[in-house]
Amino acid sequence: MSNWKLPPKGGHMEKPDKIYYQTMTKKDVESRLKINDIILIPLGSTENHGDAQPYGEDTFIVTRMAELIAQKTGCTVAEPVWYASHPFSHLGQKGTVPIPDEVNSAYIRSIISGYWNTGFRKQIFMSSHGQEYIIPSAIQEWGKKYQVPAVVIFLDVPKIMGVGLKDKAHGGEFETIFRHGDEAENSICLALFPEFVQMENVVDTKTWGFLPEGHIDKGGDIYNYPIPGQSHIGGGGIECVIYPEGVLGKPSLAKAEKAYKAIETYLDYVVKLHDDILGKFPPGVLPEAKYMTQRDKEEIDKLLKGPSDGGKHIYTIAWPS
Numbered sequence: 001m002s003n004w005k006l007p008p009k010g011g012h013m014e015k016p017d018k019i020y021y022q023t024m025t026k027k028d029v030e031s032r033l034k035i036n037d038i039i040l041i042p043l044g045s046t047e048n049h050g051d052a053q054p055y056g057e058d059t060f061i062v063t064r065m066a067e068l069i070a071q072k073t074g075c076t077v078a079e080p081v082w083y084a085s086h087p088f089s090h091l092g093q094k095g096t097v098p099i100p101d102e103v104n105s106a107y108i109r110s111i112i113s114g115y116w117n118t119g120f121r122k123q124i125f126m127s128s129h130g131q132e133y134i135i136p137s138a139i140q141e142w143g144k145k146y147q148v149p150a151v152v153i154f155l156d157v158p159k160i161m162g163v164g165l166k167d168k169a170h171g172g173e174f175e176t177i178f179r180h181g182d183e184a185e186n187s188i189c190l191a192l193f194p195e196f197v198q199m200e201n202v203v204d205t206k207t208w209g210f211l212p213e214g215h216i217d218k219g220g221d222i223y224n225y226p227i228p229g230q231s232h233i234g235g236g237g238i239e240c241v242i243y244p245e246g247v248l249g250k251p252s253l254a255k256a257e258k259a260y261k262a263i264e265t266y267l268d269y270v271v272k273l274h275d276d277i278l279g280k281f282p283p284g285v286l287p288e289a290k291y292m293t294q295r296d297k298e299e300i301d302k303l304l305k306g307p308s309d310g311g312k313h314i315y316t317i318a319w320p321s
Contacts, residue, residue: 004068004267006191006260011060012067013079019070021120022079029118032076037283038274039120040066041111042080043127043135047096048246049181052202053189055095056082057181058129062157064192066126068267073274076120081107084127085134087230092240101134108138109145110320112152117306117314121150121286122277124270128157128188130180132221133230146317147293148303149286151277158220160269164262165222173258175250179207179219182249187259194256204250205243209236219248 012019018028021039044059054060059080066077085105086098099107108125115123125135135154142152158165158178165184166172178184189197209216216235217225227235236242281287289300305311 004264006263007194007256008064008068008192010195011064011193012077013063019067019077020079021076024076029076033119033283035283036074036076036278037120038073038075038122038124038277039078039115040069040075040270041078041115041123041125042066043084043108043125043129043131044080044082045084045086045096045129045131046082047086047090047098047129048093049185050203050245050247050251052198052200052251053181053186053247054193054196057185057189057196058084058127060193060196061128061188062126065157065263065267065270069270069274072271075274078111078115081111084129085131087130088233089236089238092238093246094240094244095246104131104134105138105141106320108135109142112139112142112150113146113314113320116146116148116150119306122281123150123152124273125152125154126157126270127154130219130230132156132159146314147295148300148314148317149289149292151281151286153273155270155273156220157266158222160266161220161262162222162265164259164265165220170223173261175253177218177249178222179248181247182219182251183253184259184262186247186251186254187256188263190254190256191259191263199252199254202252202254203245203247204252205245205247207248208242211235 018024042062044062046055049057059082063080070077083097083099085101090096139152163171165178167174167177174184176183216227217223217229219229221228302311307313
């Protein structure tokens, strides 16, 4: 039985329970920052997940988990980013809305700046969509550009779930190897938002590629194959041609309980990370500026104070681009 009482009873994006930043007032946020200045930022996508699973699957996975974490820790959750960068193989897939890498990167950097300027200077980005190649790059570019004290972390959900997503032959819970929209991913959907899944419409596919097994990771890079899933072109065909169904594998085998271990592994880790961050850096405290930047102390002090308290806003350094 899940220690996290899965599945949750619906989502919270429009509930007045002060989980989401966008449902809070200025006064609410000012009060929250005094007791918890960590914000979780879910990154999803809008893409084809077949006849049984919703287009917003990746987004609902991270938002539902972020909500559970916020309920346990008291941190804040940002409304999600619904669109994302996609690998080359996703282009042309009907129902998928890909965003250019440079646009996605600039968008993430702007989000970091906006929340930093608000006072949420400890940010955890969460993604279950295959964009682990662009988000860390965006964070690094932001750091190079602004050079201010902050704690900004990216969590790739499948990597943290790890063994819990693998097939039984590799120590996991599933009959098949982890792939996009497959048995494992659909099981996560059933465990987190069963109200959006239509199992009566599920369609399976047979997966294949151009190279022998063992070279390219099949999804989430959890098998530690030499070539991560986003690190090639030509290892397989484009999905709008070879997988027009929108799934790779057998989502018909999905059951909610198969995903509990993977979900709990992720939730437990993020709670620990949250607690360790606040343990080291209580609300209002950041890594010492002298260890994080070589900007002049006077400038940093003004930026940390902020525009409403006699200081300066972050955009005095640069406007996002």
